[in-house]
Structures are given as C-alpha cells and as structure tokens.
Amino acid sequence: MTAAEIAEKVGGTVAVAADGAQATSVYVGDLLSDVMGHAGEDCVLVTIQNHLNTIAVCTLVGCTVLVICHSRPIPPDMAEGAAREGVAVVVTPLSQYAVALALKELPPSTH
Amino acid sequence: MSDYSPTILQGQQTNDDEILAKTPLDAKALGGDSSVVIMELLQRFKVRDVMKRQVLSIPRKATLREAQRILRENHISGLPVSEDGRLYGIISVNDIINGLDHGWMDDTVDMHMASSLVVLEAGMPISFALRYFNNYTYGRFPVLDSNRQLVGIISQRDVMRALLYELSVEIRKLERKTADKVAQPAPPSETHFFRREWAVVHNDLTGAGRAANEIKQLLREKKVDRSVARRIAVAAYELEINICIHSHGGVLVMVISDNAVTITAKDRGPGIPDIEWACRDGTSTANDWIRSLGFGAGMGLSNSKRVADFFEIESEVGKFTKVTCAFNLKKLEAPAGGTAS
Ligand SMILES: Nc1ncnc2c1ncn2[C@@H]1O[C@H](COP(=O)(O)OP(=O)(O)O)[C@@H](O)[C@H]1O
Ligand SMILES: [Mg+2]
Numbered sequence: 001m002t003a004a005e006i007a008e009k010v011g012g013t014v015a016v017a018a019d020g021a022q023a024t025s026v027y028v029g030d031l032l033s034d035v036m037g038h039a040g041e042d043c044v045l046v047t048i049q050n051h052l053n054t055i056a057v058c059t060l061v062g063c064t065v066l067v068i069c070h071s072r073p074i075p076p077d078m079a080e081g082a083a084r085e086g087v088a089v090v091v092t093p094l095s096q097y098a099v100a101l102a103l104k105e106l107p108p109s110t111h
Numbered sequence: 112m113s114d115y116s117p118t119i120l121q122g123q124q125t126n127d128d129e130i131l132a133k134t135p136l137d138a139k140a141l142g143g144d145s146s147v148v149i150m151e152l153l154q155r156f157k158v159r160d161v162m163k164r165q166v167l168s169i170p171r172k173a174t175l176r177e178a179q180r181i182l183r184e185n186h187i188s189g190l191p192v193s194e195d196g197r198l199y200g201i202i203s204v205n206d207i208i209n210g211l212d213h214g215w216m217d218d219t220v221d222m223h224m225a226s227s228l229v230v231l232e233a234g235m236p237i238s239f240a241l242r243y244f245n246n247y248t249y250g251r252f253p254v255l256d257s258n259r260q261l262v263g264i265i266s267q268r269d270v271m272r273a274l275l276y277e278l279s280v281e282i283r284k285l286e287r288k289t290a291d292k293v294a295q296p297a298p299p300s301e302t303h304f305f306r307r308e309w310a311v312v313h314n315d316l317t318g319a320g321r322a323a324n325e326i327k328q329l330l331r332e333k334k335v336d337r338s339v340a341r342r343i344a345v346a347a348y349e350l351e352i353n354i355c356i357h358s359h360g361g362v363l364v365m366v367i368s369d370n371a372v373t374i375t376a377k378d379r380g381p382g383i384p385d386i387e388w389a390c391r392d393g394t395s396t397a398n399d400w401i402r403s404l405g406f407g408a409g410m411g412l413s414n415s416k417r418v419a420d421f422f423e424i425e426s427e428v429g430k431f432t433k434v435t436c437a438f439n440l441k442k443l444e445a446p447a448g449g450t451a452s
Contacts, residue, residue: 031408032404032405033406033408034410036345036349037345049404052316052317053319053404053406056319056323059320059327060320060324060348076246077246
C-alpha cells in the first residue's frame, strides 16, 4: 500500500512523500524500544512520536511509512530527516486505534 | 488608572562567573576533537544555567497599555502573564501592535495574550532549547521548574551569549593541550579486524541513532546477512540511546572479525547499581520528558540481550558501564563425528 493510499484511508495528508514507499504490514506503538524490538521491514508505523528520533527508528527497522496521530505537527528537522532517509510521513486527526481499524486489510507487522 | 508594577520573580541572574565556574570538561571527553567539545557543551549546559531568572511578568487583568509600557521601558519583546508563579500566557510586541491597530489598548492582557504556550523545563539540556528555537518561530520560551512554576525565560540571545563565552574558554584549553601533545606512534594496524568508534554525547537526542544507522550501513556494505545486520542494529541503537540518556557520555565501538561482530558500549558513569534490576523488561530510571519522547520503556537492555549471541554487562557505580554484545556471522560447524538429528 502506498503512502497516498494510506493517507486516504486514515483521512490524513502526506506530509513527506517518499518515492516508491510501499508498506505491507502495520505496527502501532509509542515506545521506541518496543517498536525496535517488534516492528518488521516494510511496515507502516502508527505512533504519536512526532520527532526526529522516530525517523531513526524507522530507518533501523525498515518502516517505510509513518502515520502520526492526533494531527501532531511535524517539526522541520523531522521532515528533513524523513525526506533524507526515504520515509514517507502521513499526518491524521485519528487516534492510533482508529488508524489501525482503517488499515485492517494489512496484516500485523512481525519480524 | 491603576498602575501595575511588574512582578519580579525571586532568583538571581546567572552571571558569567557562574558559567565559568562550571566543572571543566573531562579530559577524556575532549579526545582532541573540537566538535565533541561543542556537543559536550550543548549537553552539559542546562536551560537553568543560561536562562534569565529575573523574569518580569504582568497579571492577567493588567491592560495592554501597561504591558506596552513595561515592554518599552525594559527593551524586551515579550512578557509572561503570570500570577504567583503560575504562567497564564505571553503578551508580545506583536499583540501590542495589533492592539494599537484595533483600539484594544485598554483591554486586559488575558484577552489578547498567547495562551497555548510552548515551554521549556529548567533541567533540559541546551541542545533541546536550540532544537525548539529551530522548530518553532518563537524568539523566547518561558521556563518552568518540575512543579510547573515559572522560573525563567530564555531567548536565543541568552543561549548564544553563554555558548560563545564558554566556547572561547574551551578553545583556549584545547589549544594548550594540542601544543603540549607529543607526537604519538600510530597503534599497530589490526589487519584481520575492522574497527570503528563513535562518540556518544549525554542527552544529545538530536544525534541519537546516528551511530546505529552508520553501523547498519557499514554492515550492508560488508554484505553481512540482513537478519543478522538488523539484530546488530537493534542492539547498537539501544546501547547508543542508553549512553545518551543514562550516562555522562561514552563511546560505541564496532569490531568486525571473520566470524563475529562485536558491539561494545562504554561510558564514563554513573554506573548501574543493580544490573539484574536494570536488565529486567520494563524497569527504567528515565525521567518524564525523556519518556514523553518514547524512550525509557525499560526494554533496551532486554532487547539487546535477546538479539545478541553473547551479552555481558560490567559496571562500577561512579565509574563506568560497559555492555558487550557479540553476534556470530557464520553458523557454528557441527562438531566432527556428531550425528545428524
Ligand atoms: N549506560 C548506562 N549507564 C547508567 N545506567 C544505565 C545505562 N544503561 C542502562 N542503565 C540503567 O538501566 C535501566 C534500564 O535500561 P534499558 O533496559 O535500556 O531501559 P531504558 O533505557 O528504557 O530505561 C535504565 O533505566 C538505567 O537506569
Ligand atoms: Mg534504554
């Protein structure tokens, strides 16, 4: 699923686009160590952590699309980091659970 | 017309002598590298060291006209609206300009102040403040203590002044050190090993994850199996973050040999009093603002232990913590003569 398709499903907007970013599974989490330990490659990460460190985690575990909940703003250093690392960022007014429901056709991410 | 005189919160202005009197940098931290010195400075200095403590403020029911007078007389561009240390908002020169434009000068400040505020905490490192100045357009941030009481205000100028001052001191120190340095022989090259080292600075969350990312890239270049590389990256990240948020600073070292990759994280203290407790899943001493960023889940050491083939922690309270994680690159050969099952 592409970032644009994900944005549409979660009623959000693509804040940072990334060429060819495709996601095949979903992980929901706000604790970065939890994401590090459990999220797999090519997943959508659904979180409220709107800062640069989330991008570092995405790059390390291979999350391709990041969905930021509750319309939290994307700070400029985060947007730059995402663009540099090729991580697409979608911002949505929905909560984590509502996003999970909206993306239910994708399987849970494991590794 | 009632005449409010500005409230001055208690506390003293941080003066340059105080800044100078700060403990000198650990010589090991210098490592002869000036960028490390700058990073150390950004982490060592806290918002409270640099902020202005004599905060002028104005109560909610003062008028815009009174706010204007205080701003003008004190040559400042923003004034906290606060009562008994509780912060309600900020009234800025911009609000005054709008007030003049619309004839609101006799309105009370609470009608026109900015009330959803971005604030800093006194204990945050200066690197955080710089990040905030970068990410928001505000020229100043109110500073609250851990009881949410207004204790200061910080502007970009305060930060720059303190940093420039301290930098000049550190540069002089570095220059002296370089002059004293006798040329040292290069260590013998380790032909079978690839070794690289990253300095990790206390509380530099902006750079956190940089070493782990470079490690992942190096492993990719060296064609290390993807799933092994990922396990190594997970451990490297967790150990890097731990040095960053729990220690006074340290190094992350990667050694690649023919059949193993070793990640070692060594720092300069404060050490871990109870290693067994620290290794448990979910135990953490991280503070609230570190947690609010998603760190401090208490899973870092257990994550590292789980992904590594070999895991060891050594620590001495007040001295150091050293965590070693090793990863086999090749499957171990079945022992000769063993029966296949
Ligand atoms: N390098 C270190 N120096 C001092 N204490 C540490 C260090 N690494 C870990 N600790 C201690 O061990 C605890 C658990 O670490 P960890 O499992 O990584 O969880 P977290 O970092 O989320 O707190 C930390 O909260 C801290 O008290
Ligand atoms: Mg940790």
